Amino acid sequence: MESRAIVRISLLAAMIAVLGLLPTFHLPVAGGVPITAQTLGVMLAGIVLGARQGALAVLLLIFVVALGVPLLAGGRGGLGVFFGPSVGFLLGWVPGAFVTGFLMRRLAQWPVFPSALIAATFGGILVVYACGILGLMVMARMSVLQAIMATAVFLPGDMLKAFAAAFLAKAADSAYPAALERRA
Template sequence: METRALVRIALFAALIAVLGLLPAFQLAFAGGVPITAQTLGVMLAGIVLGARQGALAVLLLILVVALGAPLLAGGRGGLGVFFAPSVGFLIGWVPGAFVTGLVMQRLSRLPVFPAALLAAIVGGIVVIYASGILGLMAVARLAPLQALIAVTAFIPGDLLKAIAAALLAEAAGRTYPAALGRAR
């Protein structure tokens, strides 16, 4: 892997970490899973870096968190986060970024905004929610329907994050098309 790719991966891992500095909102009925801005970073990682590098950026962040760095919203970090009700969402970030990048690549003939919006919704919402639901069922001991209902509270905010990711991608694509890999 070339140096430029490693720098971009590290940069997006840092971006996701910085988004964790924004205040999180805890939802008691969702097993205490917080609403954070970090999924915006996951969406952007997939859109901008592509499937493989986007997933690697998220994986890098998760590994640093596992080592104890308090980089998740609310200053959370360490191995304890892997036993919390939000573990499914956290682990889902990796395939979420991968699928976001894959969908973005497959939709390369579309204009940037609709391609990025659809990619962010499929990878950054659907894939992450599927993993999050499984985590809620396993850790919070919610029934499948309860877990599904609990995650519906996240939909409005995540749709806004998907729109923001698409707008940012469109702006980046307009000013520097190579940023999205479309100039190749």
């Protein structure tokens, strides 16, 4: 891997970590899973870096969190985060970033905004939610329906994040077209 790719991966991992500094919101119906801005960073990792490198950026962040660095929203870090109700969402960030990047590349012939919106919605929301629902079922001992209902409260905010990711992708592409990995 060339050094430019390593720097981009590190920068996106750092951006996801910085988004964890924003205040979190806890909803009682969500099984203890906080509302955070970090999923925006996951969406952007896939959009900007592509499937493989976007997933690597998220893996780098998760590895540093596992070492105990409190980079998750609310100052969380360490191995304990992998045993809580949000573990499905956290681990779902990896395939979420991958699918987002994969779809961005598959939609390379489309304009940036709609392709980024579709990629962020499918990868950054649907894939992450599928993993999060499984995590809630296992860690919070919820039924499938309870986990789906608990996850549904995140949908409006995550759709706003998908629109923000698409808007930022369009702005980045307009300012510096090489910023996005969109080679078909």
